[in-house]
Amino acid sequence: MDFWNEQADQLEKALLDNAPALVLHYIRTASPEAVAALAGDALPASDNTRASVMATLAARLERSRVSMAAAT
Numbered sequence: 001m002d003f004w005n006e007q008a009d010q011l012e013k014a015l016l017d018n019a020p021a022l023v024l025h026y027i028r029t030a031s032p033e034a035v036a037a038l039a040g041d042a043l044p045a046s047d048n049t050r051a052s053v054m055a056t057l058a059a060r061l062e063r064s065r066v067s068m069a070a071a072t
Contacts, residue, residue, distance in 0.1 A: 024061040027054050 015022060027035060035054070036043050044050045 020061050020064055024058060024065065027058055 032050070036050075044053055
């Protein structure tokens with residue numbers, strides 16, 4: 001059991017270290033309902049506004065990811 005817990009810990013750390021990439025993937029692939037369930041009041045109620053906010057966040061995360069990749 002210790003082996004699997006250690007492996008799970010390593011995976012968790014790797015995923016948390018790449019949280020922006022995970023968020024980008026999630027907002028691009030999850031249903032609007034799934035995003036709303038996680039975001040709660042942080043997500044605007046209007047469909048157009050919600051889409052604009054998600055597009056802005058996706059663009060920001062993409063720029064950040066590209067900048068980080070260029071720095072390595």
